[in-house]
Amino acid sequence: MFEDLQPAPADKILALIGLYRADPRLGKVDLGVGVYKDRDGKTPVMRAVREAEKRLLERQDTKTYLGLAGDTAFNTVMAKLAFGPGADLSRIRAAQAPGGSGALRLVAELLKRTRSDATVWVSDPTWPNHMPVMRAAGLRIREYPYFDAASGAVRFDAMLAALRTADSGDVVLLHGCCHNPTGANLDAVQWEAVTDLIVERGLLPFVDIAYQGFGDGLEADALGLRLLAAKVPEMVVASSCSKNFAVYRDRVGAAMVLARDGAQADVAMSQMLSAARAMYSMPPDHGAAAVRIVLEDATLRADWEAELEEMRLRMLRLRVAFAEALRRQSNSDRFDFVASHRGMFSRLGLTEAQVERLRAEHAVYMVGDSRINVAGLPEDGMDDLAKAVVSVLD
Ligand code: PLP
Ligand code: TYF
Numbered sequence: 073m074f075e076d077l078q079p080a081p082a083d084k085i086l087a088l089i090g091l092y093r094a095d096p097r098l099g100k101v102d103l104g105v106g107v108y109k110d111r112d113g114k115t116p117v118m119r120a121v122r123e124a125e126k127r128l129l130e131r132q133d134t135k136t137y138l139g140l141a142g143d144t145a146f147n148t149v150m151a152k153l154a155f156g157p158g159a160d161l162s163r164i165r166a167a168q169a170p171g172g173s174g175a176l177r178l179v180a181e182l183l184k185r186t187r188s189d190a191t192v193w194v195s196d197p198t199w200p201n202h203m204p205v206m207r208a209a210g211l212r213i214r215e216y217p218y219f220d221a222a223s224g225a226v227r228f229d230a231m232l233a234a235l236r237t238a239d240s241g242d243v244v245l246l247h248g249c250c251h252n253p254t255g256a257n258l259d260a261v262q263w264e265a266v267t268d269l270i271v272e273r274g275l276l277p278f279v280d281i282a283y284q285g286f287g288d289g290l291e292a293d294a295l296g297l298r299l300l301a302a303k304v305p306e307m308v309v310a311s312s313c314s315k316n317f318a319v320y321r322d323r324v325g326a327a328m329v330l331a332r333d334g335a336q337a338d339v340a341m342s343q344m345l346s347a348a349r350a351m352y353s354m355p356p357d358h359g360a361a362a363v364r365i366v367l368e369d370a371t372l373r374a375d376w377e378a379e380l381e382e383m384r385l386r387m388l389r390l391r392v393a394f395a396e397a398l399r400r401q402s403n404s405d406r407f408d409f410v411a412s413h414r415g416m417f418s419r420l421g422l423t424e425a426q427v428e429r430l431r432a433e434h435a436v437y438m439v440g441d442s443r444i445n446v447a448g449l450p451e452d453g454m455d456d457l458a459k460a461v462v463s464v465l466d
């Protein structure tokens with residue numbers, strides 16, 4: 073049966089986990105997979121999540137099925153987290169999903185059922201999993217220009233020009249904040265312009281928000297999503313709790329839809345749940361229940377927000393320190409964009425060969441497109457790292 077199968081290509085980001093672990097060199101640096109790390113290179117369970125888990129353990133008196141939508145109270149708090157605490161939820165529905173990836177797939181399945189010939193426009197570059205997830209649902213993909221590698225900035229005019237050629241009903245996938253892999257983001261004025269274009273051309277915005285709280289703050293990071301929600305008749309959202317609640321392996325996310333009215337929202341929700349039923353039936357409960365407890369309890373929520381803010385500020389400090397070290401070591405402002413980018417990632421603009429040399433000669437691990445995970449930058453070894461980067465440039 074399996075004799076004609078060829079091995080599937082590895083996930084290049086996840087493959088780095090094994091490569092890094094197997095490297096015996098002392099002082100190796102892990103800037104690979106997008107997982108937050110503290111000063112000691114650890115990814116701890118967040119304090120409020122730990123407390124919520126204790127309460128779950130003490131108080132949960134059954135593990136019977138919850139239903140296709142998972143924890144409905146979780147769905148409500150997730151909608152408020154994305155759309156805003158005071159948002160009118162009457163046209164919004166949310167379905168708990170296995171991680172942001174599960175949410176992306178659920179939304180993709182909904183899009184396929186709504187419009188079987190839909191084209192999804194994704195940024196060039198984008199998170200490499202966007203393509204297989206959209207394709208698995210049978211959707212077509214096109215790219216819009218996004219990133220200028222030389223300056224580290226968004227190619228905004230080129231992005232708008234491409235989206236102007238999209239057909240009415242096409243879908244535009246946007247990173248809500250903290251663009252992965254580039255770290256280059258739209259500012260408020262640019263979000264307004266994209267929103268106007270989307271409304272004018274009758275496009276459907278699809279916001280993937282996987283790093284809310286890692287960029288400019290919990291509310292600020294939802295600015296683009298909320299600008300859109302205020303103006304468009306319909307939109308879809310995939311959100312993830314993997315990073316901002318550090319519940320990666322527990323698989324927590326939500327697929328959301330904003331429809332023209334409540335009745336259409338109910339129909340869209342029923343289609344998402346029917347798609348869930350055909351893929352995995354019901355999402356895993358534990359992590360979502362812990363997130364719901366944190367978000368519903370004022371004290372736990374305040375502690376979560378404080379810890380998240382510490383993480384965000386640490387990444388900002390690391391950005392500034394690395395940009396300064398690169399300036400010293402390269403005698404140029406070529407890498408200054410590292411300090412102005414936001415989120416977990418920046419793309420340094422190295423070639424695959426240069427990235428490979430960093431791994432072979434300096435035990436520095438980053439994704440092949442030269443994406444670095446800022447949280448992995450060594451606080452006490454910035455100049456050594458910057459020196460290594462500069463050494464592979466020529
Ligand atoms: N979308 C983007 C852009 C991501 O970087 C990630 C990865 O964390 C996700 C979605 C979803 O991740 P997960 O399925 O682990 O929640
Ligand atoms: O981009 C990253 O590093 C994170 C983690 O298949 C990730 O989003 C990477 C690959 C993958 C799933 C998650």
